[in-house]
Structure formats: C-alpha cells, structure tokens
Amino acid sequence: MIEKMPRDPDYIVDISGIEDPSSAHSVDVNAGSEPSPRSWIGIKFDCCGTYARIYRNRDGTAYEGRCPRCLRPVEVGIGPGGTDQRMFRAT
Numbered sequence: 038m039i040e041k042m043p044r045d046p047d048y049i050v051d052i053s054g055i056e057d058p059s060s061a062h063s064v065d066v067n068a069g070s071e072p073s074p075r076s077w078i079g080i081k082f083d084c085c086g087t088y089a090r091i092y093r094n095r096d097g098t099a100y101e102g103r104c105p106r107c108l109r110p111v112e113v114g115i116g117p118g119g120t121d122q123r124m125f126r127a128t
C-alpha cells in the first residue's frame with residue numbers, strides 16, 4: 038500500500054535574474070567551478086546614489102566593478118599596507 042503524502046509542491050520556483058545586472062557583463066565571474074568565495078567590497082556610487090559590491094580582479098591587484106545604473110567603471114587598487122576598509126565611495 039502506498040501511503041499518500043501530504044501534497045508537497047512539485048517544484049520550487051527558483052527566482053533568478055534579480056541579481057546585480059552588472060554581473061551579466063562580466064564574462065569571467067563564473068569561469069570554472071571554484072567554490073572559493075570572491076572577495077568584495079561595498080561601494081557607494083555618488084554618481085547615482087546607489088550601492089553595489091565590486092569584486093577583486095584575477096590578479097588580486099584591485100577591486101573592479103561598475104555602477105549598477107550607469108555602468109560607470111570603478112577600480113579600487115589593492116596596495117601594500119592597504120586598507121582593510123570594506124566600504125568605499127566612488128565620487
């Protein structure tokens with residue numbers, strides 16, 4: 038005899054596409070399947086008054102990203118004895 042389970046949803050609606058739209062432009066973000074988390078910092082873009090994360094580049098020399106609205110590129114260099122600050126402003 039097959040017991041009837043309480044009705045579960047047949048599937049889970051996985052909503053995608055509401056992530057940072059700028060990530061669609063960076064081709065290499067998901068290259069490979071390394072599980073290592075990417076370092077990021079928060080940036081406040083004064084141009085549009087928006088906030089976004091930007092990620093470290095491959096060489097580890099800078100954080101690079103774009104304003105999510107106007108796509109203005111921003112780069113925060115990583116220098117020796119640099120800051121451990123996690124919030125920046127792009128003016």
Ligand SMILES: [Zn+2]
Binds near residue numbers: 107
């Ligand atoms: Zn902007």
